[in-house]
Each structure stands twice: as C-alpha cells, then as structure tokens.
Amino acid sequence: MRRGDLAALATAGFGAWLLWSQYSNIATLSWWYDRTEYVESMRGTMLPSPDYELGTLPWKVAQPRVFDVKPDRIVVVTDAEPYAYQAFASVDTHGAKAADIQFEAEIEQGGTTIGLLQAGKWIAVNSSQRRGRFADSNTTQLGHNRSITVVIANNNPAGETRLTMKSLRLYLRK
Amino acid sequence: MIRLGALARIAIGIEFAVAVAIIVYAGLHNFRDVFQGAPPAVRVRISASCDAADGSGSCEASLIELNPGRYRIVTSTPSTRLSATLAADDPRRARYLLVRLSQPASVRLAIEPRGEGGTEGADGVDLLDTGRVVIPLASAPSVALSFVPMPAGPSPAASAAPVAAAAPIAIDELGVFEQRSGLLTDVRAVFPAIPPLRYHGTLVPRAIAALCLFTIVAAVFLPPGGLKRYGPLILPVVCFSLCLVDLAILFSPYFAHDLRTFYAGGDLSQPPGTNLNGGLHQGFRLLTGRGLTLMDGVVAWERMPGYALFCAAAGILFGHRTLLDLALSTVLLQTICYSAAVGVFAWAAGSLFPPAAVWAVGLLMAWLPKQLGLTQVDALIASSAILVTAALCLRLARVRDRRAVPVAVDVLVHLTFAVWFALRPDVLPGWLGVSLFLHWKSWRRLLIPLTLFLAIGGAWGAYKARYTGEFALTTTSAGASLFCGLWEVPSHFRFAEACRDETYFDWIHEHTPFQPQSAAASSFATREVVKFWLTYPGHLVIMVVHKLMRTLDGDLWPGYQTQLQVFVFGAVGRYWIVLPLVTIIGLCTALGYQRERTLLLGWPLLFNAPIFWVMFASLGRFYSAVGVALLAAAVAPIFERDFYAALRSRPRRVISVVACAAVFAIVAWPFHDWLLRQDGFHYWTPLLDPAASRLSALK
Numbered sequence: 001m002r003r004g005d006l007a008a009l010a011t012a013g014f015g016a017w018l019l020w021s022q023y024s025n026i027a028t029l030s031w032w033y034d035r036t037e038y039v040e041s042m043r044g045t046m047l048p049s050p051d052y053e054l055g056t057l058p059w060k061v062a063q064p065r066v067f068d069v070k071p072d073r074i075v076v077v078t079d080a081e082p083y084a085y086q087a088f089a090s091v092d093t094h095g096a097k098a099a100d101i102q103f104e105a106e107i108e109q110g111g112t113t114i115g116l117l118q119a120g121k122w123i124a125v126n127s128s129q130r131r132g133r134f135a136d137s138n139t140t141q142l143g144h145n146r147s148i149t150v151v152i153a154n155n156n157p158a159g160e161t162r163l164t165m166k167s168l169r170l171y172l173r174k
Numbered sequence: 175m176i177r178l179g180a181l182a183r184i185a186i187g188i189e190f191a192v193a194v195a196i197i198v199y200a201g202l203h204n205f206r207d208v209f210q211g212a213p214p215a216v217r218v219r220i221s222a223s224c225d226a227a228d229g230s231g232s233c234e235a236s237l238i239e240l241n242p243g244r245y246r247i248v249t250s251t252p253s254t255r256l257s258a259t260l261a262a263d264d265p266r267r268a269r270y271l272l273v274r275l276s277q278p279a280s281v282r283l284a285i286e287p288r289g290e291g292g293t294e295g296a297d298g299v300d301l302l303d304t305g306r307v308v309i310p311l312a313s314a315p316s317v318a319l320s321f322v323p324m325p326a327g328p329s330p331a332a333s334a335a336p337v338a339a340a341a342p343i344a345i346d347e348l349g350v351f352e353q354r355s356g357l358l359t360d361v362r363a364v365f366p367a368i369p370p371l372r373y374h375g376t377l378v379p380r381a382i383a384a385l386c387l388f389t390i391v392a393a394v395f396l397p398p399g400g401l402k403r404y405g406p407l408i409l410p411v412v413c414f415s416l417c418l419v420d421l422a423i424l425f426s427p428y429f430a431h432d433l434r435t436f437y438a439g440g441d442l443s444q445p446p447g448t449n450l451n452g453g454l455h456q457g458f459r460l461l462t463g464r465g466l467t468l469m470d471g472v473v474a475w476e477r478m479p480g481y482a483l484f485c486a487a488a489g490i491l492f493g494h495r496t497l498l499d500l501a502l503s504t505v506l507l508q509t510i511c512y513s514a515a516v517g518v519f520a521w522a523a524g525s526l527f528p529p530a531a532v533w534a535v536g537l538l539m540a541w542l543p544k545q546l547g548l549t550q551v552d553a554l555i556a557s558s559a560i561l562v563t564a565a566l567c568l569r570l571a572r573v574r575d576r577r578a579v580p581v582a583v584d585v586l587v588h589l590t591f592a593v594w595f596a597l598r599p600d601v602l603p604g605w606l607g608v609s610l611f612l613h614w615k616s617w618r619r620l621l622i623p624l625t626l627f628l629a630i631g632g633a634w635g636a637y638k639a640r641y642t643g644e645f646a647l648t649t650t651s652a653g654a655s656l657f658c659g660l661w662e663v664p665s666h667f668r669f670a671e672a673c674r675d676e677t678y679f680d681w682i683h684e685h686t687p688f689q690p691q692s693a694a695a696s697s698f699a700t701r702e703v704v705k706f707w708l709t710y711p712g713h714l715v716i717m718v719v720h721k722l723m724r725t726l727d728g729d730l731w732p733g734y735q736t737q738l739q740v741f742v743f744g745a746v747g748r749y750w751i752v753l754p755l756v757t758i759i760g761l762c763t764a765l766g767y768q769r770e771r772t773l774l775l776g777w778p779l780l781f782n783a784p785i786f787w788v789m790f791a792s793l794g795r796f797y798s799a800v801g802v803a804l805l806a807a808a809v810a811p812i813f814e815r816d817f818y819a820a821l822r823s824r825p826r827r828v829i830s831v832v833a834c835a836a837v838f839a840i841v842a843w844p845f846h847d848w849l850l851r852q853d854g855f856h857y858w859t860p861l862l863d864p865a866a867s868r869l870s871a872l873k
Contacts, residue, residue: 002179004179005178005179006179007395008179008182008183008186008395009178009179009182011182011186011391011392011394011395012182012183012185012186012189014388014391015185015186015190015193015388016185016189018384018385018388019189019192019193019385022381022384025377025381026365026368026377026381027365029365029368029372029377030365030366030367030368033367033368033369034367037367
C-alpha cells in the first residue's frame, strides 16, 4: 500500500473519530443538563420511588466525629481533615446506565461535597461552602463497573463541618 | 488497495464538507445575537424620571434606544429612585419584562400595572447586577417601574431597607417582550439544554477549533482543482462564521454584554475622541454634513482619515440612524471586510501556493484572534495586511512565471498599501522598503507609491490645515507615540506607568509653549526621545529586547483570545508556535528557497514590527499585520514538496539554522530576565548628561 493511501486512510479515520467524539461529548453533556433539569424539576412534586434513600443506603463511615443515623435524617460532624471522605455507601448498579441523585442538607458550619464515585473516580459532584440549606440534584452516565458509591465528604479547608442530611435519593436508570 | 485509498479520500471529502458545514452553521447561528442582542421587542412608549440622592431635585434619567423597544436608562446623578413607565401599543403582547441592572450592585424593583385591567398593588423583585432577568407581567395598558438601590449582600435582613445611593442608577437593558424564548438563552435547534455560557463559551469554539485543524490536514487529500476553484468562495464564509463565533463569546447577550449594550454603556457615553468612539463620531458627523471632524472645529490629530471614512461607508450601507446604529454597522462591515480579504487572498494566492497551503493560510488567518468588535482602526489593519499580501501574491506569481509585470498589477499592489496608509501611517517604512525592493530596476514605477502617498497625505494635510493652521502629510502623533513607547518596559523613570494622552499633554505643556497636538510639539518630543535614547542607551537596548520578546511571545497575534484560539494556545504556548514559524522563514532565506517570496510576504516582520519596539505598542494591539505576514510567509512552505527537497539538499545549513533557533528559544527568555535586572546597564549614561534631558527624572 502506498504511503499516500495509508495517510489518507489514517486521516479519514481521524476525521470520523473527531466528528463522532465532538458530537458524542456535546450530546452527553446536553443529556446531562436535560436530565438534571428534569430531576430538579421533580423536587417538591410527588417523587417517584427511588432505588435508595437516606435510610436504606448501606452507609459506612470513615472517620467523622459524629454520624448519627435517624429515620428521617443523618447528623454529621466531620473530622478536621479538609476534603476527607466522611461516609460512603456502595450499591450495585444492577446494570443501570445512568444514575440520578437528589438531596437536601442543612450546613451549620463549614462545607460539604456530596457525590457519586465509580471505579474510584468522581462521576457526579455537588459542593457548597455556604451555611444554610444545600439542596441540589445531579445526574451521570454510568460505566461498566457494577457498583457506585455515594459519598459525603468534608469541604471545609479550615477544618470541621457540621451538617444534617435531610434527604438523599438515588435513582438508577436502566 | 488502491481502491481503499480512493475510498479514504472520498470519506475525507465528506468529512471536510461536514466540518465546514458545522463551522458555518455554528457561526451564522450567532448573527442575530451579535448584531441585535435580543428578539424583537414589543413597541412601548417609555418615560423615566429619578430622585437625586442629595435631594436637590436636579436628576435626569436619560434613555438610549438599543433596538426598537429595548432601552438603556441611566440617571445623571446618584439617585435614590429611578422610575419608568412603559405603555405598550398592544398590551396583550406585553407579557415579559427584560431587565439588566448595571449599577448599583442591587436594587429593589417594584412593578405596578396601571390602567383598566391592571392588577392593583405592586410586585417587588430584588435585582442584582449579575445579568439579565425576565419577569412575567400582568396584562395592563401600562406598567410603572421603580428601581430603588439596596445594600448588596446575601443577608435577607440587610436588604430589608433601602440605602442612600452613592452612584447613579444604570439599567443596561429594559424592554417588554411577547415571548420569553431568546431572552435568557439562544433559540437552538440542537442541544438546547446546554446553558449559553457553556455551549457558546467553551463547547462550540473548542469543537470548531478542532474541526478547523482537521480541515487543514484534510485539505491535503482533496482534489487540488476543486479546492483551488471553490476555496476562495468557501473561505470567506468560513471566516465570517469564525468571526461570529468569536464575537458571540465576547459580546454574548446571555453571559456578557451584547454589542449594543457594550457601546451604549461604554464609549458612546464618553466625550468624542476615545479610541472606540473617535472614528464613529467623525463618520457620523461626515454623514450629517459636519465634515470629517470630531467636534465643531476639531480634527483628529492622531488619526488618518481612512477609518472615519470607513465608518461613514458602513453607515451608508447598513444604517446610521443613531451613533449606536453606526457602531453596529461598522462592526458588521469590519467583519465582512475581514472575511472578504481572506477570500481575495485565497483567490490571489491560488496562483502561487498549492491549494492545500492556501486553505491552511486562509483558515489560520480566519482563526486568529481578532479585534473586529472594536470600532477602532486597529480592527482593520489585519484586513489591509491581508489585501497587501494578496496583491503581492499576484505580482510574485507573474515574476515566478517570468512574465512581465503590468503597471496595473503594481498599481494594485500600491493601492493596497495606500489603503493601509489612509488608515494608519505605520505602513510607511514598509511601503518604502517594499517599493525600493520591487522597483529598483525600474525606478520610474516608484512614482506610483509616491503619487499615492502625496495624494492621500496631501489631501488629509490640506483638510486638517483648515482647522489647525499647519500642514502635515500624516498624523502629528509620532512624538507622542515615541514618548509613550519609552515607558513600556519596567524602569525607575518617572513616567514608567500606563502612558496616556494626558501624560504627554502635561509633559508638553510643562516644557513648551506648543499645543500638544501640533507638529511642533511632535517634533520637540521626537528630539527629546532621541536625546533620551542617547542619554540612556541601556534603556533603549532593554526596551527593544523586551518588546521583541513580547512580540515573539505572541503579541504579534493581538486581539481577544476566546476558546477558539485557547484550544491551541492552551496546548502549545504562542512562543513555541511563533519561533518555529520564524525558523521556517530563516530556513527559506538561508537555503535560498523562495527567498524573494518569503521576504516579500514577510515584510511586516522586518519593517512594521520594529517600529513598535521603539514606539508605543499598546500591549501589542498594533501588531496584527505582523501576525498575518508570519502566517503568509511561513506556513505555505510546509505544504510544498520542494521545500523538503531544499532541506535535504543542504543539511549543514539546515542544522545551523535550526541549532541557532533552538539556542535562541532556550536562552532568550533567561537572557531577557537577566538583562532587566541589570540596573547598572539600564541607567548607564556614557554619552550625554542626564540633567540635560527633559525625560530622565527618576521616581
């Protein structure tokens, strides 16, 4: 095969990849915005049953000073290490292709990050360093890994954070 | 297998077409957002008043119509309240109120429907200066709005009571609309869920930049005949789209200020003569029969007439009902001219370069950072430089083919230089140098540039003389430019700070009886600057080295970078792009490969950039011709087989040039930094007594 033909083949392949990857990236992001808007719009309405809720997630703690689980809330007082994971709950995805998370917390002091991990990487993150109500939604596409982890982390560079998780719903979408 | 290669080329052709279609669509989609700023508003009758903060009662609310139905309102003094009444011709269509607060940081807006059908009572909305807000309106014949300044801050308690105003109230946008769509986000057929900032600010420009780079590679595999035939038609459209992609980021109505609010709240509210409004005022006054003047009896001392004439032409073509309309018309014509210049270049260069090289150079010119949203002459210099390059390509092609160069071609070449001269006089050294190079064997043709120079300079000089009483063929700002140029390198000298016209005026008044705008003042300043160079030769050397390094560091591609350019410049620093291109010019020169072509097309590197190493460079905004020339001279050889054959034929010279370039690349910045720390050299006075200089005072 001539070098020119090889170069043409490589360029054609590169072009196809480029066009597809650009479309795919933007389409994924568009899906995310669409989906997040939908999930957020569901707040305050009759919410469908989530796959997991605050009380049904299998929480494990890292090193918070307080992690007090009650039927309708969890009180968390983190340790002083900035950005450290405080509590996490790993669940099986059951082959889901996407996950939606919706939560409401009350930050009394410091800041927090609430999100989803898969294969050790953040795939959805929401953070706040402001006192008061912190309610948000997020959505993400899932990889092939069979489990995801819901994480509550300290996001206070100055030290301890106090917050109350009032609700957290996790939806797994096939 | 040959069939596979042919199939790959067909696929590349399709991908190329798709990429170009996407680029064009992405750009043209932004046209209305850039030039209108909002969908058509509902026509309203509007009145406004305000309460002065000091209780004097002397407060005026001025209204500027941005588009029919969309207004900017600003109070003349610090105010405790701005009131406006909007009465729509068709109240049923008045369903949404668009507001954008500029200052103060926070106001309480009370909305009170009035008249039959209007709901009793007022709604209150807290507004921040963070962008557009859309508020639904109750159906009523008219609506009364009241803006009361509030303390800024997150605390609800803090915003419970109004505070005394410390600044005028400015509402950048106020209008009534029938529909909400198109106010907070653009109406998009694709990916409508993505917010405008993310979509237009990042995703689109980065994707477009990647596609542009792909088309440069793909062009190599396209049929040369087709690319040569259709390239000059496609490139201007692609260029226009890329310009719009840039403008939509810099002047987005959704996450920045659209062009109309930018100008209405910016330079058009300033007295005539600023960088962005000088040409507009001159053009507007010309169109309204008041001459090419800035104000009654005042001509621009630091400008040639070309840009004002250009503004007037834009007004004739696209409208000049108000100064704001003229500004938008000018930006549009600037964009069209830039795109057309790229098209002309593609057509002219087609006879000189391989089609893929023409596409690459043309597309890179279209992709460069630009200043097209700004109504100042610098926005047109790149277009002029591209036209000069195009004309030189036509001439070079004839010389290469050993055909005689008709007088008409030389007239065309010099006409393009003359256009530049009519805009800005910095072309003169280069025009002279190129003219001598082109016509040293047929010196009679030097009469062409001489005639054009005298015609333009003489006409402008004679026109100005009616107002100034003195005759000057160009501007009378060379002294001011040299004066300000001295301080563009860190030093301990008294004036080593941002140099402005006022700094120069004060200095002239301090030392002479001359009017600072006069030729006499310019001559005085020039003499003093030359004396200063001789007094402090170290400062001159450091200044030139510093500005040279800034030029190589990317200042030669001035203009606002958006993600369209950051996509590349973020991955590879501009210094590491500029130096290889300069090295290619060095290789062509050292190897004798297309030496004449390379030096002619790259003339601004030799004759234009160095001017600004001693004169005022203004952070590099004057360099756009240099960046264009670098591309024209250095990119084309990359696409030419003969260039590589020339490289192979003289390996020692190639190694020498590349080694020198590599050493320079590595050593230049450390040397520059070291040199700037050498105060002993910087303030060394071996020739003249510093006490004799009127510029040498240290801080």
